[in-house]
Amino acid sequence: SAVISQKPSRDICQRGTSLTIQCQVDSQVTMMFWYRQQPGQSLTLIATANQGSEATYESGFVIDKFPISRPNLTFSTLTVSNMSPEDSSIYLCSVEGPGKAREQYFGPGTRLTVT
Amino acid sequence: SQKIEQNSEALNIQEGKTATLTCNYTNYSPAYLQWYRQDPGRGPVFLLLIRENEKEKRKERLKVTFDTTLKQSLFHITASQPADSATYLCALESGTASKLTFGTGTRLQVTL
Numbered sequence: 001s002a003v004i005s006q007k008p009s010r011d012i013c014q015r016g017t018s019l020t021i022q023c024q025v026d027s028q029v030t031m032m033f034w035y036r037q038q039p040g041q042s043l044t045l046i047a048t049a050n051q052g053s054e055a056t057y058e059s060g061f062v063i064d065k066f067p068i069s070r071p072n073l074t075f076s077t078l079t080v081s082n083m084s085p086e087d088s089s090i091y092l093c094s095v096e097g098p099g100k101a102r103e104q105y106f107g108p109g110t111r112l113t114v115t
Numbered sequence: 116s117q118k119i120e121q122n123s124e125a126l127n128i129q130e131g132k133t134a135t136l137t138c139n140y141t142n143y144s145p146a147y148l149q150w151y152r153q154d155p156g157r158g159p160v161f162l163l164l165i166r167e168n169e170k171e172k173r174k175e176r177l178k179v180t181f182d183t184t185l186k187q188s189l190f191h192i193t194a195s196q197p198a199d200s201a202t203y204l205c206a207l208e209s210g211t212a213s214k215l216t217f218g219t220g221t222r223l224q225v226t227l
Contacts, residue, residue, distance in 0.1 A: 001161075004158075031213060033214075033215075042204060042217040042219045042220055043159070043204070043215075043217040044217075045214060045215065045216070048214065058214075092158050092159075094158070096213055097161075102147050102164055102208060102213065103149060103161040103164055104213075106158030106159050106160070107158050108156075108157055108158050109156075109158050
């Protein structure tokens, strides 16, 4: 299984500012995923990030609000732009298992509070 | 629209009993169904995967069933222990692009 780290683990930000969350994997992976988990809710996929191509966003999420970078096979960033209190959530990155495995391995998450 | 439902109420059971959690879905034809465990403040941890052509899968004290006619999966933990207390999430994948859609999760509390 992959070991995934995220930075920061938590942050408190003022509305109107932006925060960039980093996701580092201990092995090379093709696809990385970014999820949001709002308080008391389940996980919602924001986008899929493949190295060397533009991220693919799910309905309701746009690149201007959540720009994603994927500069290599072990790293990705998600930026939450022009934040509002509604963006307060846990943001998680994940990767697929090795080979043809379909399961995903998740980072510990970044807890974001917007005031 | 696609919908995945898990019992939103917490499930409280006594140590040693079997816990059974339910995942129902509508307007979906998943190729795979997965179960994850999530502890407070942590990311989900993969437990089991079952394919659409499989009826049952086991791993140690865990058992998953998958009924594509009923559009339902059952997740069983036998001989439950307080350490099994967590939120359990089911997730469906259609088979394309590896995208997972998660249910709302059920919180399991195992007491002595």
